[in-house]
Amino acid sequence: MKIAVCIKQVVGREWQLRLSDDKTWIRDQDASFELNEPDAYALEAALRLKEQHGGEVVVCSAGPSRVVQALREALARGADRAIHVEDGALASADAFVVAGALAAALRDEHFDLVLTGLQSDDQGFGQVGVVLAERLGLAHSTITMDVAVEDGGLRVKRELEGGWFQWIRLPLPALLTIQSGINQLRYATLKGIMAAKKKEIRSVAAPADLAARQRIVSLYFPEKSKQTRMIAGAPDEAAKELVRVLREEARVF
Amino acid sequence: MVLVIAEQRDGKLNRASWEPIIAAQGLGGPVKVALLGQGLEAAAAELAAAKVDEVVRVEHASLEAYTADGFVQALAAFIAAEAPAHVFFTHTYQTRDFAPALAARLDRALITDVVAAKPHGDGLAFTRPMFQAKVVADVVAEGPAPHLVSFQIGAFKVDALVRGDTAAPVRAVDAAVDPAAIRQRPEAPFQEAKQAVDLSQAERIVSVGRGIKAPEHLEMAKELAAALQAELAASRPICDAGWLPMDRQIGSSGQTVAPKLYLALGISGAIQHVVGMKGSRTIVAINKDPEAPIFEIADYGITGDLFEVVPAIITALKA
Ligand SMILES: Cc1cc2nc3c(=O)[nH]c(=O)nc-3n(C[C@H](O)[C@H](O)[C@H](O)COP(=O)(O)OP(=O)(O)OC[C@H]3O[C@@H](n4cnc5c(N)ncnc54)[C@H](O)[C@@H]3O)c2cc1C
Numbered sequence: 244m245k246i247a248v249c250i251k252q253v254v255g256r257e258w259q260l261r262l263s264d265d266k267t268w269i270r271d272q273d274a275s276f277e278l279n280e281p282d283a284y285a286l287e288a289a290l291r292l293k294e295q296h297g298g299e300v301v302v303c304s305a306g307p308s309r310v311v312q313a314l315r316e317a318l319a320r321g322a323d324r325a326i327h328v329e330d331g332a333l334a335s336a337d338a339f340v341v342a343g344a345l346a347a348a349l350r351d352e353h354f355d356l357v358l359t360g361l362q363s364d365d366q367g368f369g370q371v372g373v374v375l376a377e378r379l380g381l382a383h384s385t386i387t388m389d390v391a392v393e394d395g396g397l398r399v400k401r402e403l404e405g406g407w408f409q410w411i412r413l414p415l416p417a418l419l420t421i422q423s424g425i426n427q428l429r430y431a432t433l434k435g436i437m438a439a440k441k442k443e444i445r446s447v448a449a450p451a452d453l454a455a456r457q458r459i460v461s462l463y464f465p466e467k468s469k470q471t472r473m474i475a476g477a478p479d480e481a482a483k484e485l486v487r488v489l490r491e492e493a494r495v496f
Numbered sequence: 497m498v499l500v501i502a503e504q505r506d507g508k509l510n511r512a513s514w515e516p517i518i519a520a521q522g523l524g525g526p527v528k529v530a531l532l533g534q535g536l537e538a539a540a541a542e543l544a545a546a547k548v549d550e551v552v553r554v555e556h557a558s559l560e561a562y563t564a565d566g567f568v569q570a571l572a573a574f575i576a577a578e579a580p581a582h583v584f585f586t587h588t589y590q591t592r593d594f595a596p597a598l599a600a601r602l603d604r605a606l607i608t609d610v611v612a613a614k615p616h617g618d619g620l621a622f623t624r625p626m627f628q629a630k631v632v633a634d635v636v637a638e639g640p641a642p643h644l645v646s647f648q649i650g651a652f653k654v655d656a657l658v659r660g661d662t663a664a665p666v667r668a669v670d671a672a673v674d675p676a677a678i679r680q681r682p683e684a685p686f687q688e689a690k691q692a693v694d695l696s697q698a699e700r701i702v703s704v705g706r707g708i709k710a711p712e713h714l715e716m717a718k719e720l721a722a723a724l725q726a727e728l729a730a731s732r733p734i735c736d737a738g739w740l741p742m743d744r745q746i747g748s749s750g751q752t753v754a755p756k757l758y759l760a761l762g763i764s765g766a767i768q769h770v771v772g773m774k775g776s777r778t779i780v781a782i783n784k785d786p787e788a789p790i791f792e793i794a795d796y797g798i799t800g801d802l803f804e805v806v807p808a809i810i811t812a813l814k815a
Binding site (some may be wrong): 280370377411424456457468483 | 589592595597608625628632634639679687735736752755785787794795799800801811
């Protein structure tokens with residue numbers, strides 16, 4: 244099975260977010276970056292399918308030059324080769340532009356299966372995978388928690404709200420968006436890191452005619468909806484005060 | 497005109513469907529509500545109580561069980577016929593599944609997970625969280641109408657719904673669906689083996705998030721829970737990693753709870769977590785990041801390292 248996995252590099256969870264001067268994007272020059280969490284699970288799902296059914300796993304990322312680091316990480320975990328749609332503007336692009344860039348890079352390779360994470364931890368559109376499916380003419384299913392290959396097609400477990408699930412059959416070729424927790428992740432071994440150095444990362448340009456369908460006009464920090472009483476002081480003082488207010492004011496025990 | 501797409505399962509209306517109707521009513525123009533499926537009389541009659549111009553049942557045998565391909569086909573044709581300025585949805589799992597494909601097929605904007613609409617120039621800006629709710633963005637749609645917008649569940653209070661003096665007219669249309677073009681074959685929804693713990697009955701809950709760092713640190717949280725006579729719960733990443741079983745997960749894909757006390761340790765406060773616990777009477781958050789979104793909904797907060805604060809609370813409780 245020939246599988247593509249689309250991955251995104253997002254700002255690190257521990258990075259203290261700062262806004263750009265014009266307040267329409269973040270000031271990420273000094274940010275740390277990591278692989279978007281559901282995308283890591285999508286990669287793992289692809290590697291497991293290859294182990295069971297053979298074939299090839301190709302990782303693809305649309306983003307600025309820094310995303311090569313995420314692609315290398317994926318190669319070290321076991322992907323066979325990588326495609327980098329390189330363009331600085333892709334860092335803050337909308338879902339239509341990113342999906343268009345990915346579609347152009349993947350179309351001629353005729354993958355049997357394309358996997359993406361269900362949404363990114365940065366803009367969180369939750370759209371790129373499904374828009375990409377439509378652009379490539381693939382059947383799709385989302386928020387996937389299990390994938391089985393059956394009778395030349397797929398049987399996938401779709402997560403629903405509140406602890407419900409549903410199995411769905413789909414023909415191949417198909418696109419699935421993967422939910423965090425579908426499997427347990429592997430990490431790169433030293434051998435994998437060495438092997439990754441010899442693997443191909445092909446850089447392609449983004450198509451020039453991609454039109455954005457949404458634009459950020461301003462970014463700001465949220466307002467508190469509740470009056471939060473912040474309890475200050477050294478840990479033992481704050482703890483004592485918290486226990487007191489919970490007992491005497493909130494009366495929760 | 498705003499077209500609102502309501503959601504139903506087995507003929508039963510999803511209560512979250514009232515919210516995009518409230519959003520549409522707030523804009524002041526005409527509002528139509530459409531419901532897709534088969535056997536929709538009861539749900540359509542329920543929707544007709546809202547002050548809207550029309551309720552439309554978009555029906556076809558192939559829409560009885562939800563599929564993305566069926567819904568995209570039916571809605572692409574229906575939207576083309578109705579020519580609304582906006583199409584509003586609730587940001588449910590079902591909307592997540594088909595709305596991006598619909599937007600791509602129509603080549604129109606889709607703005608997801610929106611919590612508010614406000615005037616911007618001649619049009620509207622839509623407010624949505626970004627970066628795991630650490631910041632908020634005002635976003636405008638680009639390109640021609642209709643613009644598709646999905647609203648976060650809980651963005652509007654259901655009691656803000658404006659009801660009509662008389663029931664709105666209900667119309668039924670045959671959906672344009674080619675059953676042969678539906679590629680997904682869904683089976684019946686099911687729940688995983690019955691949950692061993694029912695956290696909805698707990699009076700007090702100590703809930704741990706990724707800030708706990710490693711499974712061995714759960715002992716400390718368990719000790720705190722014991723001292724408070726509380727149940728232990730967690731955010732999703734803790735259950736994904738297998739540190740606690742899935743039936744202790746709180747949130748949109750886990751349990752919904754409303755205890756007297758919800759003590760969140762190292763939980764950032766992502767919306768998918770918050771929807772499962774925001775009804776708690778008293779919420780306490782302990783987080784080293786003063787900007788963590790969990791503080792927006794907490795009654796009491798301590799900014800600090802949980803590895804210092806939690807042992808101090810255990811000591812204070814025992815004193
Ligand atoms: C469709 C969908 C469904 C989902 N369903 C759920 C669900 O049901 N439940 C759920 O919880 N999530 C769910 N999620 C995931 C959700 O979006 C968040 O990713 C998740 O809730 C984050 O968990 P967290 O707060 O533990 O981790 P993080 O967001 O990583 O936050 C960790 C927090 O710990 C703090 N911290 C770190 N170290 C310390 C320390 N030493 N002391 C104090 N604080 C510290 C950090 O400041 C940070 O705020 C879902 C996501 C999607 C897309």
